[in-house]
Amino acid sequence: LFSFDLLLDAVVIGGLLGCFYAAVSLGLSVSFGLLDVPHVAHPAFLVLASYAVFFLNEQFGIDPLLAGVMITPVFFVFGLVAYRLYYETFEKRGSDAGVRGIAFFFGIAFIVEVLIILQFGVDQRSVTADYIGKAWRIGDMRIPFRLVVAFGVAAALTILLTLYLSRTFMGRAIRAVAQDQEALRLMGANPVRIKQWAFGIATAVLGIAGALLVIVAPVEPTLDRTYIGRTFCVVVMAGLGSMTGTLVAGIILGVAETIVLTLFGASWAPAISFGMLLCVLAVRPQGLFGRRS
């Protein structure tokens, strides 16, 4: 069944899907990649954001992307509170806090799941917008608009985060705290406050990523389990903390998955993310765009 048309189609769709993977992973790239916080509740926060977007779309007819932007300040504050809670109860207490922190975030993820079920029930939810359900026709190829939206948002988020982390004082402080907390402390800055701020930024990004999640496909309360592997894979493959790397790794993953799905047999597709991750770690342990420590 192989044809070049299908291959080209798989590459284009896969690239766009990869941008979507990158968009939902960017927040984790900051929280796990830069801050070393074992944030396994990241996909649960993402699903929570998608339900918030669904609520605004359903109740007030607000465009999902606009709703995503509207909830970012709320998620920023939510991130500040979540990090402070994590810091006070776990991180402050010692070097093994990271391992115990995983349990903390798993607990948070379960609570978020249950709260969504109690509020919205167990059924699937989706949003409506002009760009959902339509496709762009180029010759024989049809490209769904919702994936084009994912591409645009992922590119914009990557550029914004890269500029923020390299051009602003607070951004540079976040990178500094990722490299050497003690040195930062000696300079008179409080690394905990900077990490809290960065965690807030990482969670705020999820507002828009959550909008993309519900634009691309319907959501249900336990959807976070599908994304936990993919998002961590993208972030680790990219090289911890690299925003451009996250975009590139997402695209590589999306294209590889789609080509396998289309041309070789769908059952192999889930093995692709972790197979590729293992290969990258074997050849380049610091990730594609990571720096050697």
Add this chain to the structure above:
Amino acid sequence: MTRKTTTSGSISRRRLLATASAGAAVATLGLTSPVSAQQPPIKIGMSMAQTGGLAGGGKASQLGIEIWRDDINAKGGLLGRKVELVIYDDKSSASETPAIYSKLLDVDKVDILFGPYATVPTAPLMPMVKQRGLLLIGNFAFQVNSKVGHDMWFNNAPWGPPDSWAASYLDIAQKAGGKSVALLAADQEFAQNLALTARDVAKQRNMPIVFDQAYPPNTVEFSSIIRALKAAKPDIVYVASYPPDSAGILRAVNEIGIGDNVKIFGGGMVGLQFGAVMENMGSLLNGVVNYNSWLPEKSMYFPGTKEFFDVYAKRAVEAKVDPLGYYLAPFGYASGQMIEQAIKAVGSLDQKALAKYLHENEIKTIVGPMVFSADGERKETAVLQAQFRGVTDKNIEQFRTSGKQVILFPEKMKSGDLVTPFEAARK
């Protein structure tokens, strides 16, 4: 494990919401009943998917069974005893059900067992009920008794013989002039079973299979799969999918298109029977021919059906379950009617006598008469194949009227003819 013991006409109700790091538990305890308090109640035990992937269906099914319990208790109970349900949440998981059913039998000492909702949680119970010689009323499990061969299993579902599901769909497709078949199935037990029977039926009828693809259950985007399917140019597309895949597939079909030669699309898409999903998908459903168990067409009303849905519609809002509840809820009620008719006729709770009665007699239910074959499945299939027509976006109420899902099979329930090809039927 969450236990829920409920009796009819509760005067006082206490809710306990306990949140631990791993989640929350809810327990409801009813304390009184209008039926005789001197004799102990007849306890019916089961597990039900109240959380997890199957919860949407499980909760609706449970409500159907609870409505039957309230009806029977209002009429004086069974054998002069009130009926009590003992229900635990199995979290949609097969690993939970064996322990739950052991507890139901050994600790709660229930009199009758109802199966959990769906195939996967039911399968591990079959060896246990066979070994202990227990009656089990199945709840929409598919082919769980085929290898076990338990003669005290009776399924409330309309499945019938295993290949009838695919056969009825391919029959309709052949009559519409379809020859070549494309199969698209989720890579999990239920969908693969459906695909297997479809493959066999197609082979028997010399219908070439031009596309045969399994996709992993966590697939996010279906555009590329649909593009590959379209390139194979099939006449017939048989899809065996699970929610939320069904929604993803229909969305991709709408965006990518499926080709003018496709005469019929659908078959075994789970999810398109649930109110919330149908409301979400709206006009994308038009033209799809899919299986179902009950629909609001004239031919589907039996004594008690309308009254049941009148009560269900009110209680579903309160219980936050599927507001339509066509797929599972009336069959939950029918499970109760199966046991009610058998107990009344036999005059005892003797499991062997009840099983004998169910094997030898027609059971009258709100979803129609049931006659069981030796394997405990229906003698004749009553699985509907229906085509979505004239569906508009974001309107769940439209599905309460007839004509939105026209029944094409079985012949005696038929309410219209197939509109084909698929692209024309979508408009």
